[in-house]
Amino acid sequence: MLDWEERRLMVKIAKLYYFEGWTQAQIAKKHNVSRPVISKLLNAAKKEGIVEIYIKDETIHTIDLEQQLEKKFGLKEVIVVSTAGFTQEMAKRQLGKAGASYISKNLKNIKNIGISWGSTLLSLVEEYPYERNAHIRIVPIIGGMGNNYVHLHSNQLAFNLAQKMNTSCMYLYAPAMVESDDLKEMLVHTKDIAMVLEEGRKVDMAVVGIGNPFKDSTLEVMGYLKESDLTSLKKAGAVGNIGSCFFNEVGMEIDHPLNDRFIGLNIEEIKKIPEVIGIVEGSHKLESIEAALVGGCLNVLITDDRTAQALLDN
Known part of the structure; x- marks a missing residue:
């Protein structure tokens, strides 16, 4: 039990430190003691309940999620964006802003x-300063040709991002995917394509989206996947894709004909x-994101708060 004098000293020091903005060294000099003594008294003030510290800001919720995810999956950084009440388009735009800010500062x-390629990366490029x-x-780092959805193709995104920078x-x-193994082999060994793929393997930083081939798949919308493909992918254990490369529940590339016919960097x-x-946003991609994280496909994750919470609860 603290006596009146000890309690009074703690309150006085805490007021100077937390309200008046004094440094511990300044307080120590005023009271003619060493700085570690002041540090010890401030810690004691917290233990005794004289000082309670809390952060009054809505972002504390997302910061907690970020720190827990970083620890759980061994990530360099996680950025969680609050998207409560947002439409899917608005949520993608917010993630795009967060991604643009992270890249610009790093x-x-x-x-x-x-x-x-993909719609979330389109938002990033649009939001990039x-x-x-x-x-x-x-x-x-993935092919993309044709007349449909050109704004989502990697070449178009690369061009637009280069303009911003x-x-x-x-x-x-x-193309992102070709009709046969032979055609792929012929294309990837042509001089220009081989050179770009080799440069892709040597990049210092890459920005990717993650897809769930079975729910709201952009690959399906773009016509790369048929119903029969989805059935065989499920049988082969696919849970997600990065670019057009499909991976299983532990983030390993699956053995499937489609993985032999896409042009771009593979998972490894x-x-x-x-x-x-x-x-990536959307809890419908939960299994896909978790598999990519377990498999070590990412170092940095930028996602929405609902998905982040689901990753921790799962």
């Missing part, structure tokens, strides 16, 4: 950025990139 020593990064080159990009002139090649940023 470009030190980055010379090449790989980019995949105009800046000068002429030393950085943007490289598409006032820099250059490469183009991967190949993506895992070797020093920093892979996954931007």
Whole structure:
């Protein structure tokens, strides 16, 4: 039990430190004691309930989720965006802003950025600020050709992001998926395509989306997947895809004909990139995201708060 004098001293020191903005060194000098004594008294004030510290801000909820996810999956960083009451389009835009901000602030020593494709990455590119990064080159890490959904293709996203950064990009002139193994082999060994794929393997940072082939799949909407493909993918144990490469529940590339016919970096090649940023929203992708995290496909995750909570509860 503290006596009156001890309690009074703790209150006095706490007031100077928390309300008046004094440093511990300044308080120590005033009371003619060492700084560790002040630190000890401040900690004692918390234990005795004299001082209670809490953060009064709605973002504390998302910060807690971020820290728990970083610890659970061993990630470099997690950014959780609150999207309560948002439409799916609004949620993607918020994630795009968060992704653009993260990349813009973490470009030190980055010379090449790989980019995949999809609607969430489109939001990132649209939200990216105009800046000068002429030393950085943007490289598409998956093919994408045709007349439909061109705005989602990696080449278009690479071009638009390069414009925002006032820099250059490469183009991967190949479809995301071809009709046969032979055609793929022929294409990936052509000089231009082989060169871009090799540059993709050497990027310092990559930004990717994660798909669930069975729910709201952009691959299906774009016509790459038929009903028979979905049935065989499920039998083969597919739970998600990065680009057009399908993986199982532990984030390993599955043995499936479709994985032999896509043009781009495969899962194992993506895992070797020093920093892979996954931007993904929607609890319908929960199993896909968790598998990618378990398999070590990502270093950085940017997602919404509902999905983040589900990842922790699952």
